Amino acid sequence: MGDAVLEIEGLTRRFGRVVANDGVGLRVGPGEVVGLLGHNGAGKTTLVSQIVGLLRPDSGSIRVAGVDAVADPATARRCVALQAQAQAPIDGLTPRSVIEIAGRLRGMSRADARAAAKTLADELDIHEWLDRRATPDGGGLSGGVRRLTAFAMAAVAPVPLVVLDEPTNDVDAARRRRLWDTVRRLGDDGAGVLLVTHNVVEAERVVDELVVLDHGRVVAAGSPGRLRGTGDDDLRLELSLHPDGADPSEAPAGVPIPVTRRVRAGRRVLLTLAAADAEAAVAWATALRTDRLIEGYALVPTSLEDVYLAATGAATTHAEATHA
Numbered sequence: 123m124g125d126a127v128l129e130i131e132g133l134t135r136r137f138g139r140v141v142a143n144d145g146v147g148l149r150v151g152p153g154e155v156v157g158l159l160g161h162n163g164a165g166k167t168t169l170v171s172q173i174v175g176l177l178r179p180d181s182g183s184i185r186v187a188g189v190d191a192v193a194d195p196a197t198a199r200r201c202v203a204l205q206a207q208a209q210a211p212i213d214g215l216t217p218r219s220v221i222e223i224a225g226r227l228r229g230m231s232r233a234d235a236r237a238a239a240k241t242l243a244d245e246l247d248i249h250e251w252l253d254r255r256a257t258p259d260g261g262g263l264s265g266g267v268r269r270l271t272a273f274a275m276a277a278v279a280p281v282p283l284v285v286l287d288e289p290t291n292d293v294d295a296a297r298r299r300r301l302w303d304t305v306r307r308l309g310d311d312g313a314g315v316l317l318v319t320h321n322v323v324e325a326e327r328v329v330d331e332l333v334v335l336d337h338g339r340v341v342a343a344g345s346p347g348r349l350r351g352t353g354d355d356d357l358r359l360e361l362s363l364h365p366d367g368a369d370p371s372e373a374p375a376g377v378p379i380p381v382t383r384r385v386r387a388g389r390r391v392l393l394t395l396a397a398a399d400a401e402a403a404v405a406w407a408t409a410l411r412t413d414r415l416i417e418g419y420a421l422v423p424t425s426l427e428d429v430y431l432a433a434t435g436a437a438t439t440h441a442e443a444t445h446a
């Protein structure tokens with residue numbers, strides 16, 4: 123991996139008494155897709171706004187493709203393509219024209235911009251809307267097609283760093299899958315990608331590294347494999363509780379199998395266990411269901427959702443629940 127295309131150190135930004143970013147550090151290398159996860163209000167958009175020079179940090183440093191983005195935001199911004207969380211203002215225009223214009227603004231020839239727009243339209247399966255005009259108040263094009271168009275505008279030209287803030291909002295399942303493949307392709311073509319998303323499970327497919335923000339702080343960082351923790355053959359037993367929320371895994375008898383992580387998320391209890399204990403886990407959960415102590419259960423491979431829930435709010439909920 124070469125020099126970082128994004129290097130952030132000790133970044134702090136306050137809004138009055140709220141510390142939206144609190145000593146944040148992260149790095150994106152060329153060809154690397156880094157996922158930024160966090161609850162609502164965790165500080166993700168604040169971080170993105172500083173990277174693209176829309177907000178000044180109170181302290182800390184940001185380098186984009188080697189450029190000091192705090193001292194020289196205009197130069198740094200030329201090295202970043204951003205898909206903002208808010209919908210792009212494309213009223214009166216067609217997806218084809220705005221994608222091509224985005225390419226031209228980044229210095230592509232007319233022919234290259236046209237070819238890149240066509241490639242993206244193929245990848246995202248949006249040909250049928252390419253020449254349909256967006257009209258005011260969300261008319262003409264659906265929210266999902268507008269979102270895919272904004273993504274294509276960010277992805278059309280080669281740039282050192284692509285920042286995507288919730289690119290899959292409003293996008294249907296089949297096209298989300300296509301979009302994730304294109305995100306991976308951008309990385310494989312050499313761009314660094316910072317991907318802000320709530321969609322932990324789907325993002326896991328394409329990210330090389332993950333950074334989890336919680337109340338402005340980085341609470342977990344690393345590759346999906348490392349963050350998932352122990353062996354790849356770990357399993358998650360998910361208990362669905364009754365509406366009264368009584369949790370049989372908290373009973374004095376406890377859980378009759380070794381559990382490496384336990385997280386409560388609303389009416390779900392997620393228990394991480396070794397594959398070797400699967401049979402005993404199913405026997406226990408079946409007995410709980412027969413005794414009507416739970417509504418149901420599922421035994422599935424662990425995913426980053428478990429890590430995410432453990433690192434952020436759900437862990438707090440659990441701690442509060444168990445210490446109440």
Ligand SMILES: Nc1ncnc2c1ncn2[C@@H]1O[C@H](COP(=O)(O)OP(=O)(O)OP(=O)(O)O)[C@@H](O)[C@H]1O
Nearest residue numbers: 137140141142160161162163164165166167168169
């Ligand atoms: N302009 C602002 N003025 C005051 N407070 C702000 C401002 N922008 C953000 N905040 C606060 O900073 C914190 C971080 O907000 P931010 O929008 O960065 O979170 P987020 O992780 O992007 O959330 P979401 O997932 O909901 O988009 C929140 O507490 C928010 O209320």
